[in-house]
Amino acid sequence: MAPGQPDAPGEHHADGDDGTEADTQADGAREADGTTRTTEATQGTEADSADGERNSARTDTTAVAEVSEAEAELAAQRIERERIERRKAGKTSPIESGAKLSGKAADLLAAVRAVEGGEKPASTVFGDSDPAPRRPAPAPGHRPQPAPTPGAPASKTVEAVRGVLAEGGAPDALAPQVAAVLGEGADAVLRKDPWQLLRAGGVRPDQADGFARALLGAGCGTDDERRGRAVAVWLLEQAAVAGHTALELPVLSAALGRQGVPDPDAAVQSTLASGEALVFQDALEEPGAPARREEQPAGQRAERTTEPGGGPQDDEEGLPVRVLVGLERYALAEESLADGLARLVNSLPEEGEESWREAAREVSGAATELVRAVTVHGLVLHTGGEAARAEPAALLHAARTAGLRVFAACHTPDGCHRLAELLGGDAAEQLVGTVAGLLSGAEGPGRDAEGTLELDLLIVLDAPQLDVESAAALVESLPDGGRLVFSGDPSALWSAGPGRVFADLLGVRACPRIVSRAPDPGPIGELVSGIGAGELDQVAAPGKEIVIVPVRDAGEAVHRTVQLVADSVPRALGVPAGQTVVITPGHGGAAGTRALNAALKERLNPGPGQFGGFDPGDRIAYSPAPGRTMPGVVVKADIDGLHLSCTGAAVVVVPRDRVAGSVRHGWALTAHQAVGTRWAAAVVVLPGDAVQALSRPWVYTAFGRALRHLSVVHGAEQALARAVAEVPAKPRTTRLQTLLRTQLLSSN
Known part of the structure; x- marks a missing residue:
């Protein structure tokens, strides 16, 4: 038995078996170094292709001398989650919905109430601990410092785990990760429940089964309750990788069956009783019916259940409901987010309104509608393309001029730079930062x-890139009476992490939505706008802004791509290779990022790759945390590690033992790795084996990375037009819309 090692964070949403990127808008499977394994929990609905791999993030457990921004961000989010959990702990009043249920519905509901009543082990959300103290304000005149982060697991624990892994035939390289996930006494936990190995990234159920057989002997069987519980949690984790915050109960049960769990219902009940997952019942809106307002106390958890047959049933009011099972962390994040948004909507103070009226008088033109909406609403949504960023910039400037405390957060440093250019002035850089920097305390007020x-x-730009946990942490950090603007392009790819926050907010229609009418300029803007509307139009490009390069196979696609980046684009347009990005649907395959990066390195920066395959001058994609990619260049390598010059950051030093897990070559990226950043030129590679990964959001995002020139290396034939016209974003299963209807609409 040899559990697979996780790929680099850039492969979080990995490749399908056709070598294409299975991103959040594409059906697909997860891949580890060329081998594909299906995400059973999603039933083929979607598997992401984002930058930053969750599983490998767990392997980054080695202590580092200095606290990085990424570690500070993760620690800050962890503090926020703990505070959210403690706040939720006080909201345990019983809920009467579902009282008349029977069969499986009653069993599941009873399991949840057993946890809530303390009859079975409870999770932290049901604890009675005092609220966690908030972090103190920083000393005047000093920038906030990144929060501390825990170090690596004790070496004694790692060695003990390594011994157990050896007994079970598992790679000892998993030891640091397993020790970090299971904590002190991890070796004893593994001996008692070998299927806990599934908590390590890259381990599949069949591999955990082999490990369990080696430790437990012939008495180990697929009907073991421990196995069913561990596989259920693993499936929910795989669903989160694919963007879901919960799974419908029939989907989870069917996936458990495909993993050889003989009694899926018992496995689900055991998982609920352990407190590792929660079950919910969400009302399904009837087509054409007005949004239903559920009258429940703020923060109260709506319990979810279904009939024994697994399908939806009617509730006491005769409306259909669906049953969802989700991991506790995402359930808490969605509830906290809905609570926080409702708080902002309902807490606008009368004092200070003159400042907002003054801000409105400062603005004219396209941004007027946005500014006026913010003067009277605590939550406003703003949609539009690249040109629309001028409107949040105008709002930011007007509010600051009126003496208000303002800040804008973008997804990437490049997005911050573009917004700061719109603002102008010496203080522009102080008003703009990344979401990660704001959460970590490295940027912002x-x-x-x-x-x-x-x-x-x-103001949060690039709002579609917000996952539910980051969004909850942001909203929880805002004061009563503060205003929040989510701005972004709804046609782009969704977040790398679970949830679809911006899309869910747009779907609820419980707050003002300001639609920008500013078109993106030039032939590329015209092409991308048409793609967003589902049309792949032929656009006039007299200045060679758009070039289509047909190819017959993947080998020719790689050859033509290298030729474009190294010769044709620099010679014809004056755009150097360092300002051109290559975007392809996946990491694997004959024309994936691995193959393209190898060919581009050989042509543009040949070298022996003496430091983990890297040489000074190599372009890289550094993933400091799940869902984040920082383009950069290798400066040097020494005993301290790999020195990187990344956009928007000082030189980053990646220790030797973390290079393989967080750095990859970066001439070629996936669309999710490239989202939020724009280059002077983009070469989008569409090999024939990438057909299954193509969707309208993927094409829209990939083509939109180019500022001056777009080359399309086209081997997908008619599949490109079909994807644009017929393949919208794949749905994600979330609870946020239901919670928002409860919190926001009932308060209006």
Whole structure:
């Protein structure tokens, strides 16, 4: 038995068996170094292709001398989650919905209530601990410092785990990861429940079965309750990798059956009783019916259940409902997010309104509607393409001029740079930062004694890239009376992490939505706008802004791509190779990022790759945390590690033992790795084996990375036009819309 090692974070949403990127809008499977394994929990619905791999993030457990921004961000999010959990702990009043259920429905509901009543082990959300204190405000005149992060697991624990892994025939390279996930006494946990090995990234159920047989002997069987519980949690984790915050109960049960669990219902009940997952019942809106307002106390958890047959049933009001099972962390994040948004909507103060009226008088033109909406609403949505960023910039400038405390957060440093250019002035850089930097405390304003950000207005650009946990952490950090604007392009790819926050908010229609009418300029803007509407139009490009390069096979696609980047684009357009990005649907395959990066390195920066395959001058994609990619260049390598010059950051030093897990060559990227950043030129590679990965959001995002020139290396024939016309974003299963209807619409 040899559990597979996880790929680099850039392969979080890995390749399908056709070598294409299975991103959040594509059906697909997860892949580890060329081998594909199906994400059973999603039933083929979607598997992401984002930058930053969750599984490999767990392997980054080696202590580092200095706290990096990424580690500080993760620690800050962990603190916010703990505070959210403790706040939720006080909201345990019983819920009467589902009282008349029977069969499987009653069993599942009873399991949840057993946890809530303390009859079975409870998770932290049901604890009675006191609320966690907020972080104190930073000292005047000093920038907030990144939060501390725990170090690596004790070497004694790692060695003990390594011994157990050896007994079970598992690679000892998993030891640091397993020790970090299971904590102190991890070796004893593994001996007692060998299927806990599934908590390590890259391990499949069949591999965990082999490990369990080696430790437990002939008495180990597929009907073991421990196995069913561990596989259920593993499936929910795989669903989260694919973007879901929960799974419908019939989907989870069917997936458990395909994994050889003989009694899926018992496995689900055991998982619920352990407190590792929660079960919910969500009302399904009837087609054409007005949004249903569920009258429940704020923060109260709506319990979810179904009939024994697995399909939806009617609730007491005769409306259909669906049953969802989700991991506790995402359930808490969605509930916290809905609570926080409702708080912002309902807490606008009368004092200070003159400042907002003054801000409205400062603005004219296209941004007027947005500014006026923000003066009277605590939550506003703003949609549009690249040109529409000028409107949030105008809002930011007007509010600051009126004396209000403002800040804007973008997905990437490049997005921050583009917004700062629109703002102009010496202070522009102080008003803009990344979401990661704001959450970690490395960027943005300070926090008050209660831990809330000292802001009157927060604008979040690139809002579709927000996963549910980051969004909840942001909203929880805003003070009562603060304004929040989510701005972004709804046609682009969704977040790398679970949830679809921006899309769910747009779907609820419970707050103002300002639609920008500013078109993106030039032939590329015209082409991308048409793709967003489902049309692949032929666009006039007199200045060679758009070039289509047909190819017959993947080998020719790689050859023509290298030729374009190294010769044709620099010679014809004056765009150097360092300002051109290559985007392809996947990491694997004959024309994936691995093959393209190898060919581009050989042509543009040949070398022996003496430091983990890298040489000074190599372009790289550095993933400091799941869902984040920082393009950069290798500066040098020494005993300390790999020195990288990344966009928007000082030189980053990646220790030797973390290079393989967080750095990859970066001439060629996936669309999810490239989202939020734009280059002077983009070469989009569409090999014939990439057909299954193509969708309208993928094409829209990939083509939109180009500022001046777009080359399309086209081997997908008619599949490209079909994808644009017929393949929209794949649905994700989330609970946020239901919670938002409860919290926002019932308060209006």
